[in-house]
Amino acid sequence: MTDNMVHGSSQDRFAHVREIMAASIESGADVGASFCATIDGETVIDIWGGWADDAKTRPWEADTIVNVYSTTKTMTALTALLIADRGDLDFDAPVAKYWPEFAQNGKAEVTVAQLMSHSSGLSGWEEPITREDLYDWDKATSLLAAQAPWWEPGTQVGYHAITQGYLVGEVVRRITGKSLGTVFREEIAEPLDADFHIGLAAEHDHRVADLIPPKAGAAQAAANNIQRKTFTNPPINPFDTRSREWRGAEIPAAGGTGNARSVAEIHALLANGGIAKGKRILSEAGCRKALEQQIEGNDLVLMGLPLKFGLGFGLTGQVVQLPNENSIFWGGYGGSQIVIDMENRATYCYVMNKMGEGLLGDMRSADLIGATRAAS
Numbered sequence: 001m002t003d004n005m006v007h008g009s010s011q012d013r014f015a016h017v018r019e020i021m022a023a024s025i026e027s028g029a030d031v032g033a034s035f036c037a038t039i040d041g042e043t044v045i046d047i048w049g050g051w052a053d054d055a056k057t058r059p060w061e062a063d064t065i066v067n068v069y070s071t072t073k074t075m076t077a078l079t080a081l082l083i084a085d086r087g088d089l090d091f092d093a094p095v096a097k098y099w100p101e102f103a104q105n106g107k108a109e110v111t112v113a114q115l116m117s118h119s120s121g122l123s124g125w126e127e128p129i130t131r132e133d134l135y136d137w138d139k140a141t142s143l144l145a146a147q148a149p150w151w152e153p154g155t156q157v158g159y160h161a162i163t164q165g166y167l168v169g170e171v172v173r174r175i176t177g178k179s180l181g182t183v184f185r186e187e188i189a190e191p192l193d194a195d196f197h198i199g200l201a202a203e204h205d206h207r208v209a210d211l212i213p214p215k216a217g218a219a220q221a222a223a224n225n226i227q228r229k230t231f232t233n234p235p236i237n238p239f240d241t242r243s244r245e246w247r248g249a250e251i252p253a254a255g256g257t258g259n260a261r262s263v264a265e266i267h268a269l270l271a272n273g274g275i276a277k278g279k280r281i282l283s284e285a286g287c288r289k290a291l292e293q294q295i296e297g298n299d300l301v302l303m304g305l306p307l308k309f310g311l312g313f314g315l316t317g318q319v320v321q322l323p324n325e326n327s328i329f330w331g332g333y334g335g336s337q338i339v340i341d342m343e344n345r346a347t348y349c350y351v352m353n354k355m356g357e358g359l360l361g362d363m364r365s366a367d368l369i370g371a372t373r374a375a376s
Contacts, residue, residue: 008034008047008062013375018047020367025050029364032060032209033352036264037372040345041272045372046261052209052353060353065195065257066209067241068351069332070161070359072256074267075198076168077116077290077312079184085274085286088175091116091311095167098174105148114153115160115167117294117309121149122167123158123301124230131234134162135249137179141170150226151300157307158300159359161230165252168312181250192277194266196258199250208247208257209353213238214334223303230301236333238355254333264349267340270328271347288342290328291315302359313340320360323373330360337361339369348372 005022017035024030032050036043052058052066083089089098091113096103102110107120114120125140126147133139144163151158160167169180176183181198189196197204240246241255249255265276270290274282289311296308296317308315313328322329323341331337334355339348350365 006047006049008045010045010047014045014372016375017045017368017371020371021047021049024364024367029354030352031056031212031354032064032066033350033354033364034060034064034260035350035368036260036347037349038264038268038271038347039376041268041276043261043265048259054210054212058209060209061207063195063207063259064209065197065204065207065259065262066351066353067211067247067255067257068263068336069254069334071263071330071332071336071338071349071351072198072251073164073253074263074313074330074338075184075188075196075256076165076180076252078188078266078269079172079180080112080116080168080312081286081289082187082282083172083175083183084289085282089171091289095120095171098171099145101142101145104146107149107153110149110153112168112171113294113311115164115171116312117157118160118164118299119154119157119295119309120160120167121151121153121158122147122163123150123160123226124163125233126150126229129234131237131240132245134234134251135245137166137169137250140166150229154295156300157295157297157309158226159230159302160253161236161301162251162253165250165254169250169252179250180252188266188269188281189262191279191281192266192269194258194262196256196262196266198252198256200247200257202244202248204257205244205247211238211241211334212354214355214357224300227301227303238334258351260349260351263338263351264347267338267347267349270340271342271345291326291342314360331358331365333359335362335364337365337369344376346376
């Protein structure tokens with residue numbers, strides 16, 4: 001079964017991980033997926049299997065990539081950490097230092113750290129917008145600059161599902177003069193030869209797996225007005241990710257396209273003190289900034305889940321039990337997930353096309369990561 005359904009390489013000690021992926025595909029829990037793990041900078045598992053489409057006409061190949069929704073946020077955070085590591089960005093500074101227009105409507109003291117930790121009060125747009133507005137960077141960011149926070153910044157956590165990428169991305173653009181996707185590509189993805197894209201060129205479309213939506217959407221059971229506005233303005237529709245417009249746009253909180261190999265190998269930077277594939281991109285201190293807790297509380301958007309946020313990443317806590325206190329993570333709508341263990345210098349990433357209903361990962365990633373850690 002395993003040889004027929006799962007391809008790629010893995011050390012012998014991780015045979016059970018391959019078996020878990022094969023069983024998931026055979027049972028229908030997965031249609032197509034990839035999983036990758038790195039330890040001490042070495043890729044010890046790089047496997048994939050199944051199909052890139054629901055009709056099962058396109059096999060999931062070594063170079064298949066897929067929209068990973070909010071796992072993209074980790075690449076946005078990494079880009080910001082890189083700029084801060086150089087001394088060009090101070091997370092404790094007001095956003096308005098870099099983006100003066102942001103000071104409107106009582107936001108003069110909102111810090112960059114509050115954008116990174118989902119506590120700025122801007123988890124969505126107040127003015128009704130359309131899907132097409134997400135492809136208009138200037139409109140999306142100028143509306144946020146003009147908007148009043150939905151709660152007092154820094155006092156509560158409320159997941160900035162789509163807005164975080166525009167907020168952090170505009171700070172990056174104001175500092176560097178380049179879009180976040182461009183900085184990420186030139187300074188992280190290309191030096192590491194990593195196949196992850198924030199703004200995908202059309203030449204790669206033939207490699208993209210189709211996301212298969214879950215039975216129920218995240219916005220259908222909105223528990224409060226903030227949650228409703230966050231998830232329904234505009235509505236989140238996985239079929240949008242099949243369009244050229246979505247793929248080509250830079251949507252740095254939800255529009256990234258890659259596979260488990262690219263996500264795990266990029267984040268090996270954070271797991272190994274700023275070095276990956278023999279190249280130093282960040283300092284060790286710059287990597288460890290991600291661990292600095294910014295806020296803890298019941299998330300206003302994510303159904304009241306008790307969460308802890310560092311700078312751009314989730315920390316270990318009540319809901320997500322990470323390997324140790326020196327680990328960080330995040331996941332994407334439908335099930336993709338990355339876990340970065342700085343203590344054991346390891347990364348674990350799962351991406352897939354058959355979406356579950358979760359926003360932070362699900363049992364498919366948990367089973368693969370658990371089996372990998374058990375055999376490490």
